[in-house]
Amino acid sequence: MTLHSVILVAGILFITGFLGVLLRRNxxxxxxxxxxxxxxxxxAFVGFSRYNNTMDGAVFVFFIxxxxxxxxxxxxxxxxxxxxxxxTVMLDTINQLKD
Amino acid sequence: MxxxxxxxxxxxxxxVAALVNMLFLRRNGTxxxxxxxTAAFFSMVLAMIALFKCTERYSVSFPWLSxxxxxxxxxxxxxxxxxxxxxxxxxxGFLIHVFSVGYMSDDPAKGRFFTGLSIFMFSMLGIVxxxxxxxxxxxxxxxxxxxxxxxxxxxxxxxxRSACKKAFIMNRIGDFGMLLGIAWTYWHYKTVNLQALxxxxxQPGFVIHGGIALLxxxxxxxxxxxFPLHTWLPDAMAGPTPVSALIHAATMVAAGIYFLCRIFCxxxxxxxxxxVWLGSGMVVYAGICAFAQTDIKKxxxxxxxxxxxxxxxxxxxxxxxxxxxxTTTHAFFKALLFLGSGSVIHAxxxxxDIFKMGGLFKKMPLTTALFAIGTIxxxxxxxxxxYFSKDAxxxxxxxxxxxxxxxxILGAFLTAGYMGRLxxxxxxxxxxxxxxxxxxxxxxxxxxxxVVLAGMSxxxxxxxxxxxxxxxxxxxxxxxxxxxxxSLQAEGLFSVLGILPWxxxxxxxxxxxxxxxxxxxxxxxxxxxxxxxxxKLWFDExxxxxxxxxxxxxxxxxxxxxxxxxxxxxxxxTAGLVGVVGMMARSLHVGNIHIYVYWFLAGLxxxxxxxxxxx
Numbered sequence: 001m002t003l004h005s006v007i008l009v010a011g012i013l014f015i016t017g018f019l020g021v022l023l024r025r026n027x028x029x030x031x032x033x034x035x036x037x038x039x040x041x042x043x044a045f046v047g048f049s050r051y052n053n054t055m056d057g058a059v060f061v062f063f064i065x066x067x068x069x070x071x072x073x074x075x076x077x078x079x080x081x082x083x084x085x086x087x088t089v090m091l092d093t094i095n096q097l098k099d
Numbered sequence: 100m101x102x103x104x105x106x107x108x109x110x111x112x113x114x115v116a117a118l119v120n121m122l123f124l125r126r127n128g129t130x131x132x133x134x135x136x137t138a139a140f141f142s143m144v145l146a147m148i149a150l151f152k153c154t155e156r157y158s159v160s161f162p163w164l165s166x167x168x169x170x171x172x173x174x175x176x177x178x179x180x181x182x183x184x185x186x187x188x189x190x191x192g193f194l195i196h197v198f199s200v201g202y203m204s205d206d207p208a209k210g211r212f213f214t215g216l217s218i219f220m221f222s223m224l225g226i227v228x229x230x231x232x233x234x235x236x237x238x239x240x241x242x243x244x245x246x247x248x249x250x251x252x253x254x255x256x257x258x259x260r261s262a263c264k265k266a267f268i269m270n271r272i273g274d275f276g277m278l279l280g281i282a283w284t285y286w287h288y289k290t291v292n293l294q295a296l297x298x299x300x301x302q303p304g305f306v307i308h309g310g311i312a313l314l315x316x317x318x319x320x321x322x323x324x325x326f327p328l329h330t331w332l333p334d335a336m337a338g339p340t341p342v343s344a345l346i347h348a349a350t351m352v353a354a355g356i357y358f359l360c361r362i363f364c365x366x367x368x369x370x371x372x373x374x375v376w377l378g379s380g381m382v383v384y385a386g387i388c389a390f391a392q393t394d395i396k397k398x399x400x401x402x403x404x405x406x407x408x409x410x411x412x413x414x415x416x417x418x419x420x421x422x423x424x425x426t427t428t429h430a431f432f433k434a435l436l437f438l439g440s441g442s443v444i445h446a447x448x449x450x451x452d453i454f455k456m457g458g459l460f461k462k463m464p465l466t467t468a469l470f471a472i473g474t475i476x477x478x479x480x481x482x483x484x485x486y487f488s489k490d491a492x493x494x495x496x497x498x499x500x501x502x503x504x505x506x507x508i509l510g511a512f513l514t515a516g517y518m519g520r521l522x523x524x525x526x527x528x529x530x531x532x533x534x535x536x537x538x539x540x541x542x543x544x545x546x547x548x549x550v551v552l553a554g555m556s557x558x559x560x561x562x563x564x565x566x567x568x569x570x571x572x573x574x575x576x577x578x579x580x581x582x583x584x585x586s587l588q589a590e591g592l593f594s595v596l597g598i599l600p601w602x603x604x605x606x607x608x609x610x611x612x613x614x615x616x617x618x619x620x621x622x623x624x625x626x627x628x629x630x631x632x633x634x635k636l637w638f639d640e641x642x643x644x645x646x647x648x649x650x651x652x653x654x655x656x657x658x659x660x661x662x663x664x665x666x667x668x669x670x671x672x673t674a675g676l677v678g679v680v681g682m683m684a685r686s687l688h689v690g691n692i693h694i695y696v697y698w699f700l701a702g703l704x705x706x707x708x709x710x711x712x713x714x
Contacts, residue, residue, distance in 0.1 A: 022696050030692075095690030 006047030013040035027082070027089040031075050038068055102149070103159050106175045109145045109185065110224045112138040117217035120210055128209025132200050135213040139196045139220060143189035150186050153177065154568045158230055158294055169285075176230030176294050179572035183423055184227045184357055186569070187430045190555075191349035192220050194548035198438045199341040201544035202445055212252055212339065219245040223350040227357065232281045232291040235358065239277070239318065243270045246351050250338040262337035269331040273321015280314030284365070287311060293361055300364040312370035315362055323355025323407050325377045326384070330638050332404055333388075336396040340441030343396055347403040348434035353426050356410045360419035371415045378411025379496075379506040386513030390520070391633035393619065394451045395440045398521050402477060403433060405510055412507060413492045416499045420576040421491050424562070428484035431559045432476035435552040439470035442545050443525070446538040453525040454618065455532040462538040465546060467526045469553045474522050476556040478515040478601040487560030490597055491580055497593075498583045508600055515604020520612045527614045 013036055020033025042061045049057030083089050116138035124131040160174030196216060203209050222245050225238030244267075251263035285291050287308050288299060299305060319325065324332035332352070336343055346352065359366070359374070366374075385404035392398045406429050413422035444451055446463055460467040476483040479490060489511065496504035530536040540546075558564065562573050584590055612619075622629040634640070687698065708714060 022693060091692050094692070 003047055003051045006050075007044060010040045010044040010047065013037075013043065025091045027079055027091055027094070030091065031072070031079065035068065035072065038064065102153055102157050102177070103175070105145050105149055105153075106157075106159075106177065106228055109142045109149070109189065110221065110228055112142045112145075113217040113220040113224065117214050117221060120214040120217065125210040125214075128203075128206070128213070131210040131213045132196075132203075135217045136193070136196045136200070138217060139189065139193040142220065142224070143193045146185040146189040149177070150182050150566045150569060153182070160230055160292070163234075171233045172231060172292075173234050174230035174292075175228045176292075177228070179569050180357070180360055180419075180423060181227055182566070183427055183569040183572055184353070185224070186566075187353070187427050188220070188223050188227060188349045191430050191434045191552070192216075192223075192345065194551055195341050195345050195349070195434060195438065198344070198441065198545050198548040199339075201542045202341055202441050203339065204542075206339075208252065212249070215245055215249040215252070216341075216345065219249060219345060219350060223354060226354050230293055232284060232293070232362075235361070236274075236278065236281055236318075239274065239322065239354065239358075242322070242351055242354055243267060243274065246270075246335070246342075246346055249342040249345075250335050252339050252342065253337065256337070258334075259337040262331075262334040266331040266335050269324075269328045270321045273317045273319070273328050276314045276317025277319075277321075280311055280317065283308075283311045283314060288365075296362070297364050307365055307367040309367045309369055312362075312366045313373070316359065316366070316370060316374060319355040319359050319374075319411075320377070321355075322358070323352045323411070324404060325355070325407065325411060326381055327638070329381065329385075329404055330642065333392075333397050333400040336394065336400050340396065340437060340444055343400070344434045344437035344441065347400065347437060348430040352403060352407055353430060356407065356414065356422055356426050359411070359414045360423055363414065363419045366414075371417065373415070374411050375415030375500065375503055378408040378413075378415055379503045379510075381405065381408035382412070382510030383408075383506050383513065386510050386517065387632055389513070389517040391629055393454055395443065395453050395456075395521065395525060396437070396451060398453070398517055399433070399436055399440060402436075402514060402517065403429075405514060406433070406477070408510065409489060409492050409507065412503060413495065416492075416495050416503070418492070418495050418576050418580075420573045421488065421495065421580075424573045424577075425488035425492060428476070428488040428556070428559050431552055432473045432483075432485055432556040435469065435473035435549060435556050436477060438545070438549055438552065439466055439473055442466045442541040442549065443470075443538075445545070446541055447532075447534040448537070450532065450534040453521055455534065456525040456530075456538075457528045457532075458530040458536075459526045459538055462530075463540045465540060466549065469546075469549045470526065471522065472553045472556055474518045475601075478518055478604065479511060479597070480601055481597060482557075482560075484556050484558065484560030486597065487562070490593065491577060493596070494580050494584050494589075494593060497589060498587055508596065511600035512604045515601035516608045519605040519608030523609060523612055523614050 017033045017035075017037035017040060020036065021030050024030055024033065042064055045057040045061050045064075049055065049061075079089060082094070086093070088094075113135075116135045119134050120131040124134065157177040158175060160172045162170055163173045164171040196213075199212070199216065203212055206212060219242070222238050222241035226235055226242065229235040229238060247263045247267040250266055251259050253259040254263075281291060284296075288296060290296065290299070300307070321328045332347075335346060338346075382405050385401045385408065389398050389401035389405070392401060406425070410422040410425050410429070413419070413425060442463070443456065443459060443466060446459075446466070447456060450456065472483075476485040479485045493504065493507045493511070496507050530538075562570055562577065565573075584593060619629065
């Protein structure tokens with residue numbers, strides 16, 4: 001397993017996530033896509049860490065996962081609150097910011 | 100005795116009274132009057148104590164404001180001048196306060212009125228005591244403010260509203276010159292302290308700077324209503340009569356003369372020449388104008404202008420002591436005349452036209468007698484106070500400057516003429532209107548002040564009876580004048596000249612106007628002359644023309660610059676630019692999260708290209 005293949009998988013994951021953010025209209029999916037991008041970066045971290053034979057990147061990943069867990073908790077909570085208020089989580093109906 | 104405390108009390112008592120009246124007694128006029136009178140009374144008592152007991156020059160100074168090297172101080176400089184003026188201001192001021200109780204008894208805004216009187220006293224006392232020009236200027240402006248406030252007492256009449264503005268603006272013009280003069284004094288002499296300037300100017304090799312003197316006397320011209328800023332004084336008659344008395348007798352216009360005497364040491368020969376001609380010109384000009392007035396107060400106002408001319412001439416001829424001597428006697432008899440006219444106006448239900456009065460000697464004999472005393476004192480009839488002070492000035496002019504002498508003699512003649520006209524028409528004969536028929540003698544408060552002032556008008560000129568310290572002011576100069584007259588062998592001439600002008604003036608007025616005339620004889624027989632005099636040499640019209648056609652045009656240009664350049668281009672231009680940017684930025688906000696992702700991406704690309712150095 002070379003660095004290249006790791007970077008490739010990470011890149012594919014990142015682009016998948018990005019396209020998900022860009023194209024999907026369900027907020028839940030968008031949030032999942034954001035997580036996917038985050039984990040693509042995590043994967044790259046681990047790959048580089050292994051390539052360099054240091055633990056720095058791997059340790060960093062743990063921090064990112066911890067923070068990401070908190071972030072997802074908050075994000076999902078907002079989503080629940082949003083759904084309760086508006087009965088929908090579709091992005092094209094959530095455009096009040098422009099007014 | 101601690102004189103600092105005494106002088107501070109004299110100064111601050113009226114201020115305290117004004118504050119108490121303003122803050123607590125606006126609706127309680129009677130109590131306000133009591134507070135103001137009490138303050139004025141104690142000020143007067145303390146000033147009298149100082150006059151008799153404080154027999155040395157005294158000065159004290161407190162730092163007030165320091166900016167780097169520059170230090171402004173508040174202080175007191177007491178000399179014979181100060182002693183005399185302190186007495187005059189507090190004494191006459193107190194009597195005017197007492198008179199006001201009677202005069203303003205049915206006025207709804209008594210609280211405001213007495214607040215004004217007290218603040219006026221405070222400001223004037225500040226000028227009298229001030230030991231440096233900056234402090235003097237501060238109080239000078241306060242006098243301007245308080246006169247503005249008092250002239251506007253009847254603010255619901257158009258006349259009073261415009262008169263108070265006129266007084267204030269005319270004074271501001273003079274004060275601007277004075278302010279420049281003070282700044283220049285500091286720059287040139289390195290001090291504005293009066294005592295320091297006196298010491299400085301007595302040193303050998305001292306050269307007086309003429310420009311400074313000319314600028315400083317602008318303040319005098321404004322405040323003492325001399326040419327060309329004299330037009331405000333007759334209009335200031337729109338205020339209540341006690342205020343006119345206060346402005347004309349003891350405070351405002353006297354402040355100008357007092358200021359000249361205080362800075363006499365830094366006035367140079369040319370400036371004094373200017374003052375002489377301003378003064379003697381005003382003596383005759385105002386004397387002539389008074390003939391075309393029918394309002395009793397305006398006649399007196401022009402007579403004040405004319406008497407101020409005498410004082411200015413005395414200063415200009417190099418005799419400031421005599422100027423203050425005349426200021427003092429004038430304060431007594433002019434306050435008497437104004438308060439007397441106030442008594443008449445009050446009795447005649449605010450009728451001020453002398454051709455609608457008449458016959459008052461039967462209805463109000465005491466007021467008439469007292470007014471007559473004021474009249475003879477003003478005209479300088481023998482052995483009244485006016486005789487001593489005015490004759491001394493005329494004698495000075497005799498051996499110093501003959502044309503001025505002739506003008507002053509002419510002025511004395513005119514004075515007797517218009518005062519005779521006023522007296523014959525208003526007091527003698529028979530009543531000419533309902534108002535004067537129902538006139539009645541005034542009450543106790545008004546008469547008591549008139550009686551005291553009449554006494555002072557009669558005996559105030561005997562300097563032998565003055566407090567020794569105040570007497571130093573005039574005794575030396577009177578002796579000089581006396582010796583000069585003796586050496587010129589002109590005593591005989593002056594024993595005639597002491598009688599002739601007023602005797603002729605009274606006689607001609609009697610013959611020409613007659614007792615209790617119903618119409619102005621001058622207007623009847625020589626209407627063209629009358630209307631010419633009535634125009635007062637078109638000063639108001641000239642100023643009006645200037646303001647309308649020159650100043651207003653200039654103001655229009657400035658207004659255009661303001662509206663178009665500052666308002667249009669700068670203020671609205673900037674706002675418009677920001678608005679356009681805002682509109683553009685707002686159009687980026689579409690409310691769709693996907694679009695924001697593109698913006699984010701675009702931002703990222705721009706940032707990245709910056710980081711790579713593509714831009």
